[in-house]
Amino acid sequence: MNRAGRKVALVTGSCGGIGRALVKKYAAQGLALALADREQSATESFVSEINLKGGEAKSFAGDLTDQSYCDSLPLQVFNQFGRIDILVNNAGLIRRGKITDTSDEDFSLSIAVNVEAPFRLVRATIPIMEKAGGGSIVNTSSCWGVYPGPDHLIYCTTKAALAAMTKCLGRDHAHQKIRINAVCPNEVNTAMLRSGFKIRGLDPENGIAKLNESVPLGHVAEPEEIANVIAFLTSDEASYICGSLVEINGGKAVY
Numbered sequence: 678m679n680r681a682g683r684k685v686a687l688v689t690g691s692c693g694g695i696g697r698a699l700v701k702k703y704a705a706q707g708l709a710l711a712l713a714d715r716e717q718s719a720t721e722s723f724v725s726e727i728n729l730k731g732g733e734a735k736s737f738a739g740d741l742t743d744q745s746y747c748d749s750l751p752l753q754v755f756n757q758f759g760r761i762d763i764l765v766n767n768a769g770l771i772r773r774g775k776i777t778d779t780s781d782e783d784f785s786l787s788i789a790v791n792v793e794a795p796f797r798l799v800r801a802t803i804p805i806m807e808k809a810g811g812g813s814i815v816n817t818s819s820c821w822g823v824y825p826g827p828d829h830l831i832y833c834t835t836k837a838a839l840a841a842m843t844k845c846l847g848r849d850h851a852h853q854k855i856r857i858n859a860v861c862p863n864e865v866n867t868a869m870l871r872s873g874f875k876i877r878g879l880d881p882e883n884g885i886a887k888l889n890e891s892v893p894l895g896h897v898a899e900p901e902e903i904a905n906v907i908a909f910l911t912s913d914e915a916s917y918i919c920g921s922l923v924e925i926n927g928g929k930a931v932y
C-alpha cells in the first residue's frame with residue numbers, strides 16, 4: 678500500500694527523455710510512482726534516486742512487446758500500491774522511412790509498442806479506475822499523428838492510431854469519470870530526436886541548433902515542457918478536458 682494516501686501514477690517509458698522529466702515532476706508533487714521501462718537496471722537506479730530523495734517509487738520494468746506483461750502490469754501496480762489514479766502511456770519508438778523502407782519487423786515492433794501496449798494497458802486499467810470512482814489517462818501521440826509528416830510512414834501511422842484511440846476512449850469512459858487525453862508534441866530534445874541526426878551522420882548539437890531556428894518560439898521543446906502539460910492533464914485542474922489531443926509545438930506547424 679502506498680504511503681499517506683498519495684495518488685499513484687503508472688508511467689511507461691519512465692527512463693526516457695519525457696518519461697524521466699514527468700516522473701521527477703510527479704515525485705516533486707508527492708505522487709507515488711510505478712516506473713515501467715525496458716531496462717531493468719536503469720529503472721531500478723531511477724527508483725532508488727527518487728526514494729533517496731524522500732519520494733515513493735517502485736520498479737515494474739519489462740518489455741512492452743510482451744503481451745502478458747502489458748495485460749498484468751496494471752494489476753501488479755494495484756496490488757503493490759492499492760490504487761492507480763494515473764496512467765501515462767509515454768513509451769514509444771520511432772522507425773523512419775517510406776513504406777518501401779519499412780520492414781515487417783519495423784511494422785510489428787512499432788504497432789506493438791506504440792499501439793498495442795497502450796491498448797492493453799488501458800484495457801486492464803479501466804476496471805481498476807472504475808471501481809475507484811475515476812482516474813486519468815494520457816497517451817503520448819505526436820503532432821505527426823494528427824498531421825503526418827514525410828518519410829515516417831509507420832511512426833505517423835501508429836501515432837494516428839493512438840490519437841484516434843484516445844478520442845474513442847475519451848468519449849467511451851467519461852461516464853465512469855475516467856478522463857483520457859493525448860499530448861501531441863512536435864520535436865522534443867530527447868534521445869529519440871537526436872537519434873535521427875546520428876543516422877544522417879550529423880552532429881546532434883548542430884542539428885538541434887538548426888531545428889531551433891525553425892520553431893516560432895525559438896527552440897524545440899525540452900522534455901519538461903511536455904511533462905508539464907501531461908501533469909496538468911492528469912491533475913484535477915483539467916477536470917473538464919476529456920478526449921482531447923493537445924498539440925504542443927512552440928507554434929511550429931508540421932507542414
Ligand SMILES: NC(=O)c1ccc[n+]([C@@H]2O[C@H](COP(=O)([O-])OP(=O)(O)OC[C@H]3O[C@@H](n4cnc5c(N)ncnc54)[C@H](O)[C@@H]3O)[C@@H](O)[C@H]2O)c1
Nearest residue numbers: 690692693694695715740741767768769819864865867869
Ligand atoms: N522526442 C520527440 O521529438 C517526440 C515528439 C513527439 C512525440 N514523442 C513521443 O514521446 C514519447 C516519449 O519519447 P521520448 O522522446 O522521451 O523518447 P525516448 O527514446 O527518450 O524514450 C522512450 C522510452 O520508451 C521506452 N521503450 C521503448 N520501447 C520499449 C519497450 N519495448 N518496452 C518498454 N519500454 C520501451 C524506452 O526504453 C525509453 O525509455 C514517445 O511515445 C514518442 O513517440 C516524442
